[in-house]
Amino acid sequence: MARDLERPVDLSVDPCVRAAVLRLADDHVLLYLRAHHIVLDAFGFSLFNRRIAERYSAAVAGTEVAAARFDSVESVIREESDYRDSADFDADRDFWNAYLDGVDEAVALRPGPGGIARRSRGTRFTLDADRQRGLVALGKEVGASWGDAVTALVAAYLRGVTGREDLTLGFPVMNRLGSAALRVPITAVNVVPLRLNPTASATLVEL
Known part of the structure; x- marks a missing residue:
């Protein structure tokens, strides 16, 4: 993660968002999420993370995920x-x-x-x-x-x-x-x- 964060992003070819699920143990999973500031600021990141948490929580609970409340x-x-x-x-x-x-x-x-x-x-x-x-x-x-x-x-x-x-x-x-x-x-x-x-x-x- 540290190496990935240090590597400059070439906006002409590199993805602006990169994610990885890191399974450290059966009951210990980390989500690595990196986004270039050109696409997400801190508040935007919080909206993004909240939606990920909503979908993850619904999947774990076996319930239907609520519709996204994003505007266009x-x-x-x-x-x-x-x-x-x-x-x-x-x-x-x-x-x-x-x-x-x-x-x-x-x-x-x-x-x-x-x-x-x-x-x-x-x-x-x-x-x-x-x-x-x-x-x-x-x-x-x-x-x-x-x-x-x-x-x-x-x-x-x-x-x-x-x-x-x-x-x-x-x-x-x-x-x-x-x-x-x-x-x-x-x-x-x-x-x-x-x-x-x-x-x-x-x-x-x-x-």
Whole structure:
């Protein structure tokens, strides 16, 4: 599985989805499922996995599987096309163009071609109860959420590492609210930017 995940997918010839059932014992079976991000995002993956679980559970129980509740990909394309032909699209484009005016080139935290690594490595940090209470308290102090406090911490870290005072953080958003894509396993996630200007002397509360 690790080797498969590390191998780049050639979209011209390789399948975008690969699955394997791994039987480790009579009572221990794993499902390996890999999908290219061009076809599934995290929410789409959850819809896909839920349907697999429904079919598997029905097969184990010997019951009839419920009909799929998916909408069509065409409904998502139609909704996107309608949006692009609307005044909302023009207004949104103008807003984001103005918001991002003057943004510098991206700074890579890790050297490499284009600053992009073929293989990513995640670092997980679990907040213990005391740290989480501290972030909640910090948020309340300035009328914000603890998530806002985490964002401020990330901005302070990036300011220290890069020396930049014009930072743009990308936040993945579901991009499905009230849309047909809520019922279709596809990629619809969007990334919206948040611009911050943390000076070297900025306190966490100010951020």
